[in-house]
Each structure stands twice: as structure tokens, then as C-alpha cells.
Amino acid sequence: MKNRLRMLRAERSWSQADLADKLGVSRQSINAIETGRFDPSLPLAFKLARLFHLPIESIFSD
Amino acid sequence: MLLCNKNLTPLQRRSVQRMGAALLLTVVTNLSTPSLPNPFRDLIPGLSQLANSHAHSSALFVAVLSALSVLPVLLAVWVAARYLAAEPDEFIRALVVKALLWGFAVTMAGNAVAGVLMNIYSRPFPLSLLSADLFFASSLIAFRILQWSYQ
Numbered sequence: 001m002k003n004r005l006r007m008l009r010a011e012r013s014w015s016q017a018d019l020a021d022k023l024g025v026s027r028q029s030i031n032a033i034e035t036g037r038f039d040p041s042l043p044l045a046f047k048l049a050r051l052f053h054l055p056i057e058s059i060f061s062d
Numbered sequence: 063m064l065l066c067n068k069n070l071t072p073l074q075r076r077s078v079q080r081m082g083a084a085l086l087l088t089v090v091t092n093l094s095t096p097s098l099p100n101p102f103r104d105l106i107p108g109l110s111q112l113a114n115s116h117a118h119s120s121a122l123f124v125a126v127l128s129a130l131s132v133l134p135v136l137l138a139v140w141v142a143a144r145y146l147a148a149e150p151d152e153f154i155r156a157l158v159v160k161a162l163l164w165g166f167a168v169t170m171a172g173n174a175v176a177g178v179l180m181n182i183y184s185r186p187f188p189l190s191l192l193s194a195d196l197f198f199a200s201s202l203i204a205f206r207i208l209q210w211s212y213q
Contacts, residue, residue: 024150024151025150025151025152025153026151026153026154028153028154028209028212028213029151029152029153029154031212031213032153032212033153037212038153038156038212040152040153041152044152
């Protein structure tokens with residue numbers, strides 16, 4: 001699954017650690033999601049969508 | 063220590079300590095190897111006497127004695143289950159499950175090798191100790207390697 005997480009994060013000048021803190025996960029989780037090596041669960045995807053004020057489908061695509 | 067550094071969360075540190083306790087309990091409950099230090103036997107002279115004469119003990123006593131060895135296994139499973147239930151980070155949870163599977167695989171492989179060696183040389187070996195050590199060490203190493211691969 002592809003995602004625009006890195007771009008969205010860069011737009012807000014957040015580091016991976018910043019985003020990880022906001023979501024309550026580890027920095028490795030953010031790195032793994034950004035690189036497409038780990039697909040987040042639906043609850044975490046919703047958290048991301050709420051954080052960026054975007055629908056899930058505009059962040060993630062297959 | 064490389065494997066138990068300061069990057070561990072309090073939950074992870076607590077779980078590693080509990081796993082360590084399970085490892086120690088494996089030594090304590092390994093009553094079949096008289097040469098190993100064992101507080102059960104050392105502190106309770108009666109138990110020591112009975113443990114050293116398995117052949118003359120009742121079947122019930124031997125059953126109870128061997129059932130004691132299940133304690134560290136149950137403790138280790140309980141620690142892993144508690145940790146997985148409490149870990150809030152789903153990615154770390156996935157890594158831990160992978161690491162535990164690696165630990166399980168290495169333990170099974172180690173047991174298979176030890177079994178063949180015991181048969182060839184007709185010598186008993188404290189398999190529960192080997193399994194506990196292998197499982198604990200290989201799971202920790204696998205977790206660190208997996209974590210490192212996602213840096």
C-alpha cells in the first residue's frame with residue numbers, strides 16, 4: 001500500500017519523532033509506514049486522517 | 063547492556079525483567095539435574111534427598127516433581143501475553159510477535175539438535191534449561207535485529 005505520509009509530514013515541517021509523539025507510537029512505526037514496509041491498522045489510519053484533516057483514501061492508496 | 067538499553071519503555075523493561083525471572087525459575091525447577099545449583103533442593107533437605115533417589119520415589123512424587131517444570135513455561139507465556147495485550151504500539155507488537163516466532167524456531171531447532179546428540183551419546187541433558195536460554199536469547203536478538211532493520 002502506498003501513502004503520502006512523508007509528503008504530508010514534510011509540508012508541516014514535522015520530524016518522524018514529532019508525528020510519532022502526536023500519534024502515540026514509536027518513531028520506527030512512522031518510518032515503517034512511510035517506507036511502505038508496514039500497513040497501519042484502521043484505527044491508526046483514522047488517527048492519521050484526523051491529524052492531517054484529510055480522508056483516509058487521500059493519504060493511502062493501493 | 064546492548065539488548066536491554068535505555069530505549070526500552072517501562073512496559074518493555076518490566077516484561078524483560080519478568081522473562082528473566084522465568085529464566086531463573088527454569089534453573090530452580092530443573093530438579094532432574096543434580097549438578098545444577100537449585101534453591102529448591104538446597105534449602106529443603108528432604109526434597110533434595112527425594113530428588114536424588116527418583117528410582118525409589120512414588121509415581122505421584124515424580125509426577126509432581128516433573129510438573130514443577132511447567133511453571134517457568136507458563137510464566138513466560140503469561141509475560142508475553144500480558145506484554146502484547148498492553149503494548150500500545152501496533153508496529154512494535156508486530157515486531158515482538160515476529161521475534162517470538164524466531165525465538166520459537168531457534169528453540170525447536172536447538173531441541174532437535176540436542177535430542178539427536180542425547181540419543182547418539184546416550185547422555186541426558188537439561189533440555190528445559192537449553193530451551194529457556196535459547197528462547198530468551200534468540201527472541202531478544204531477533205527483536206533487536208528487526209528493530210534495527212526499521213531504523
